[in-house]
Amino acid sequence: MRRAEQPSRRTVLAAAVAAAVTASAGPAAADPEALMTTDTADPARGVPARTVDNRFWVSFGDWSGGTAKGTRAVAGARAGVVIAKPAGTVDYTDPHTGTTAAWEYATWTSPVHRLTVPATEAIVSWNAHTPAGTWIQAEIKATYTDGSSTPWYVMGRWAAGDRDIRRTSVDDQKDTKSTVWTDTLAIDDPSTGLRLASYRLRLTLHRKPGTKATPTVWRLGAMGSDVPDRFTVPASAPGLAKELAVPRYSQEIHKGRYPEYDNGGEAWCSPTSSQMIIEYWGGRLTAGQLEWVDPAYDDPQVCHAARFTYDYQYAGCGNWPFNAAYAATFKDLQGVVTRLGSLADLETLIAAGIPAITSQSFLKEELTGAGYGTAGHLMTVVGFTADGDVIANDPFSATDEAVRRVYRRREWENIWLRTKRYNASGKVVSGTGGVCYLYFPARPNAAQRTALAAVGVRV
Numbered sequence: 001m002r003r004a005e006q007p008s009r010r011t012v013l014a015a016a017v018a019a020a021v022t023a024s025a026g027p028a029a030a031d032p033e034a035l036m037t038t039d040t041a042d043p044a045r046g047v048p049a050r051t052v053d054n055r056f057w058v059s060f061g062d063w064s065g066g067t068a069k070g071t072r073a074v075a076g077a078r079a080g081v082v083i084a085k086p087a088g089t090v091d092y093t094d095p096h097t098g099t100t101a102a103w104e105y106a107t108w109t110s111p112v113h114r115l116t117v118p119a120t121e122a123i124v125s126w127n128a129h130t131p132a133g134t135w136i137q138a139e140i141k142a143t144y145t146d147g148s149s150t151p152w153y154v155m156g157r158w159a160a161g162d163r164d165i166r167r168t169s170v171d172d173q174k175d176t177k178s179t180v181w182t183d184t185l186a187i188d189d190p191s192t193g194l195r196l197a198s199y200r201l202r203l204t205l206h207r208k209p210g211t212k213a214t215p216t217v218w219r220l221g222a223m224g225s226d227v228p229d230r231f232t233v234p235a236s237a238p239g240l241a242k243e244l245a246v247p248r249y250s251q252e253i254h255k256g257r258y259p260e261y262d263n264g265g266e267a268w269c270s271p272t273s274s275q276m277i278i279e280y281w282g283g284r285l286t287a288g289q290l291e292w293v294d295p296a297y298d299d300p301q302v303c304h305a306a307r308f309t310y311d312y313q314y315a316g317c318g319n320w321p322f323n324a325a326y327a328a329t330f331k332d333l334q335g336v337v338t339r340l341g342s343l344a345d346l347e348t349l350i351a352a353g354i355p356a357i358t359s360q361s362f363l364k365e366e367l368t369g370a371g372y373g374t375a376g377h378l379m380t381v382v383g384f385t386a387d388g389d390v391i392a393n394d395p396f397s398a399t400d401e402a403v404r405r406v407y408r409r410r411e412w413e414n415i416w417l418r419t420k421r422y423n424a425s426g427k428v429v430s431g432t433g434g435v436c437y438l439y440f441p442a443r444p445n446a447a448q449r450t451a452l453a454a455v456g457v458r459v
Helices: 009-016 059-066 269-280 299-308 320-327 343-351 408-415 446-454
Strands: 053-059 066-068 072-076 079-084 088-093 100-109 113-119 121-129 136-142 153-158 177-181 183-185 198-205 215-223 333-339 358-360 374-384 390-393 404-407 420-422 429-430 435-441
Touching: 009 320, 053 435, 059 072, 066 072, 066 404, 072 100, 072 299, 079 198, 113 215, 121 136, 121 153, 121 198, 121 320, 121 333, 121 404, 153 177, 198 215, 215 333, 269 299, 269 358, 269 435, 299 320, 320 333, 320 343, 320 374, 320 420, 320 435, 343 358, 343 374, 343 408, 343 446, 390 408, 420 435, 435 446
Parallel strands: none
Antiparallel strands: 053 215, 066 100, 072 079, 079 215, 088 100, 100 198, 113 198, 121 183, 121 215, 136 153, 136 198, 177 183, 333 435, 358 374, 358 435, 374 390, 390 404, 420 429
């Protein structure tokens, strides 16, 4: 997220699993109701077999199929789960304010999902409406391939606002086999062959006692993945020339602004990228929502995105699920976190009009024309040239006008898809292995549905 080569929790995660060369594990039985990424390997184009399993709960049938304790499923254009009758009351002490308050709560627990790709990592994401006086907690409990289980891990305590609680990840969660690193549950030593075989997700919906307010959760899911350790990936053949008209915003013009949110604009690549795509889909903030921003600042919506993606524990705006959840607070938008397997996947999305936010890390000399190196940075992919090169809105630019960049295809796909790399000191550290955020309409058209299904995202 910053341009300098600095350690990040992604680097810490890599250090925890650095000894691993991914070992295979036997396939688990598939969940017949899930729409998951399928094997669409295309060796002729350099498209590898898939290593990702997505399962999302989104329909009325999905929400009716879980275990409810005080919640109920609601139908409609956006089916979801809400508080019906609270299961009880709990005191919560906010670690970032020190305030203790009582909250009514209700829970929904998913059925067991057996991963078609026994996973080394899992990332949970959600879309929800949390009116004033409400918030949610998302958890995961996984079963290992050796038959043992994780504890219930908290993957986020979240509200769209920041008045009732401070949205937060939870540190210091681990057992003897896995650890939660901010937003990612990871096997500690994949070289043993141990994997996550299945999981359940649990939502806890909270509201102030005595009120009728309720959160509504529209989407909940997890991305499990087992991406082979690799310093390089096979080259893919170009398949599309198209560019989407995505707004361009620079994080750099916000340098020094609102340092309480991740030290200001210098570190705002994730919310800046999120705001670009939100506005591409028509998402707009009102004057009332922006009245807290200094009127002298250009692009105040970027400041707003930074504030409302900020993770108070991580002390940054780069929590992946928090960005997806922020996008889904805009009318008729959805957001997910997943991994893609190749530039062909991005071409499929771009062809259907869906831009993507990608996470990558690189040395200055590894990406021609960037002019910087980074231990972790988000960009918005908006298209491909006739030669197959990547057109990216890179928020690490001096002005909004300078945001559009063209990066060499081979360089770009390698820095995005690899899982290991050498940093400026020659140390082996992590790469993100194809992580991306996808934001798309609540009611996508046929072409968009087909493209999302092709990359394993159920709508």
